[in-house]
Amino acid sequence: MNEQLKASGLRVGLSTTTVEPALTGGRLDGLGVYSRALLQHLPAAGVEVLPFSFAPPGDKPRLKVGRALPLSFPLATLGDLLLPASVHLSTLAALGRGAAPLDIFHATDYRIVRMDCPVVATLHDALPISHPEWCSAKQRKLKNWLQIKAARKAQHVITGSQFSIRELVECFGVDEQRISVVPHGVRAEWFDAPAAEACAATLQQYGLRAGYFLTVGTLQPRKNVGRLLEAYLALPPVLRSARQLVIVGAPGWRSEELVAQIKAAQQRGRTSSGSIS
Numbered sequence: 001m002n003e004q005l006k007a008s009g010l011r012v013g014l015s016t017t018t019v020e021p022a023l024t025g026g027r028l029d030g031l032g033v034y035s036r037a038l039l040q041h042l043p044a045a046g047v048e049v050l051p052f053s054f055a056p057p058g059d060k061p062r063l064k065v066g067r068a069l070p071l072s073f074p075l076a077t078l079g080d081l082l083l084p085a086s087v088h089l090s091t092l093a094a095l096g097r098g099a100a101p102l103d104i105f106h107a108t109d110y111r112i113v114r115m116d117c118p119v120v121a122t123l124h125d126a127l128p129i130s131h132p133e134w135c136s137a138k139q140r141k142l143k144n145w146l147q148i149k150a151a152r153k154a155q156h157v158i159t160g161s162q163f164s165i166r167e168l169v170e171c172f173g174v175d176e177q178r179i180s181v182v183p184h185g186v187r188a189e190w191f192d193a194p195a196a197e198a199c200a201a202t203l204q205q206y207g208l209r210a211g212y213f214l215t216v217g218t219l220q221p222r223k224n225v226g227r228l229l230e231a232y233l234a235l236p237p238v239l240r241s242a243r244q245l246v247i248v249g250a251p252g253w254r255s256e257e258l259v260a261q262i263k264a265a266q267q268r269g270r271t272s273s274g275s276i277s
Contacts, residue, residue, distance in 0.1 A: 009046065009048070010046075010047045010048065010103050010104065011047075011048045011050070011100060011101075011102050011103045012042065012047050012048065012049050012050065012102065012103065012104055012105070012106055013050050013051075013052050013091055013102045013104070013105040013106065013115075013117070014035070014038055014039055014042070014049050014050065014051050014052065014066075014105075014106050014108070015035065015051075015052060015053070015054075015066075015105070015106060015107045015108045015109065015111060016035055016036075016039060016051040016052065016053050016065045016066035016108075017053045017054045017066070017073075017109070017111060018031045018032040018034075018035050018108065018109055019032050019035050019036050019039065019051075019053075019065045019066075020053050020062075020063055020064060020065050020066070021064055021065075022059070022062035022063065022064065023053075023055075023056075023062075027250065029218065030124075030217075031108060031109045031124075034108055034122065034184070035108040035109075037185070037187070038106070038108065039051055039065075050067070050095070050102065051065055051066035051067065052066045052067050052068075052069050052091065052094060052105075053065060053066035053067070053068060053069065054069055054071075054072055054073040054076070054111055055068045055069075055072060056072055057072050057075070067094045067095070068094065069089065069091070069094050070089065070090055070093045070094055071089060073111045073113070076089050076113040077113060077146065077150070079113075080113050080114050080149075080153070081149075085114070087114070088114045088115050088116045089113050089114060089115050089116070090115075090116050091105065091115055091116055091117060092116060101116070101117060102116075102117040103117065103118075104117055104118050104119070104120055105117050105118070105119045105120070106119075106120050106121075106122070107119055107120070107121040107122070107154065108121075108122050109122075110123070110147050110150050110151070111150075112150040112151065112153050112154055113150075113153065114153055118155045118156075119153065119154045119155055120154060120155065120156045120157070120158060121151070121153075121154035121156075121157050121158070122157075122158045122159070123151060123157055123158070123159055123164070123168055123172075123174075124159060124160055124164060125159075125164055125167055125168075126151075126164075126167040126168055126170075126171035126172050127222060128140070128143060128144050128147060129144050129147075129148075129171040129172070130167050130170075130171050131222065132144075133221070134220075134221045134222035135222075136253060147172070148171075148172050148173065151168065151172040151173075151174055152172065152173060152174060154174075154178075155178070156178050156179075156180065157174055157178055157179045157180070158179075158180055158181075158182050159179060159180075159181055159182075160181065160182065160183060160184050161181060161183070162181055164181075165179050165181065206246075208244060208246065209244060211242065211243055212243060212244040212245065212246050213232070213243055213244070213245045213246065214246045214248070215228060215245075215246070215247055215248070215249075216248045216249060217248075217249050218249050218250055218251075218252040218255075219247075219249045219250065219251050219252050219255040219258050219259060219262075220252035220253050220254060220255055221253075221254055223249075225247060225249070225258060226257075226258050226261065228245075228247075229245070229247070229258075229261060229262065229265065232245045233265065247262055
């Protein structure tokens with residue numbers, strides 16, 4: 001695959017809105033990690049990568065990673081709704097006069113609009129529609145309608161699993177023939193075992209013992225951390241004493257009750273956690 005990419009000399013626009021420090025507060029979520037990894041590693045495959053970001057109105061100077069697209073995402077979406085299908089967002093306008101056109105634009109989240117080149121979008125799930133109870137009810141119908149329309153604008157869709165194909169077809173109406181499964185990769189450093197001294201220092205720093213259970217992710221209903229905590233607390237005391245549960249994640253939407261449950265378990269000495277603020 002890498003040899004094919006090198007031979008193609010592709011010129012790829014990459015969405016980096018989820019990586020912009022001014023827009024994310026410096027904290028990357030899963031989409032940000034995914035976008036950053038593509039930005040870092042695609043050039044090694046012989047692809048010319050040009051990052052682009054949607055800036056809020058009047059905030060273009062705050063962008064540090066990608067070139068500012070000509071319109072904010074809300075305005076570009078409004079244009080898609082009101083203007084003829086022949087009208088597209090111009091990436092050439094962002095690149096400047098005399099620039100070569102893009103071969104393709106990769107949208108790494110739901111910010112998908114019509115562009116002056118083919119668009120491939122990575123969509124991990126159809127969660128707002130498949131599980132509305134896990135998402136904010138504020139303007140839910142409007143947001144879902146816009147996401148459905150956005151998903152259908154991409155000429156091709158990438159997802160991470162075969163299960164996700166069914167969701168994208170049933171919930172978004174994406175043509176299954178336009179979906180490819182590309183499993184997520186693993187950064188090279190995760191294959192190198194840390195030194196025993198470093199492991200011992202980390203365990204001591206956080207009051208942990210080897211053999212603990214670990215879950216990492218934003219604390220919100222769809223992560224099902226509450227059920228994990230219930231299952232762990234239901235284990236016999238001898239198992240809990242041998243296997244600590246470590247929960248790492250920043251509080252997200254509707255996480256107040258879960259955070260309270262975690263802190264109560266901590267106070268009773270029945271679990272460990274980190275990055276809860």
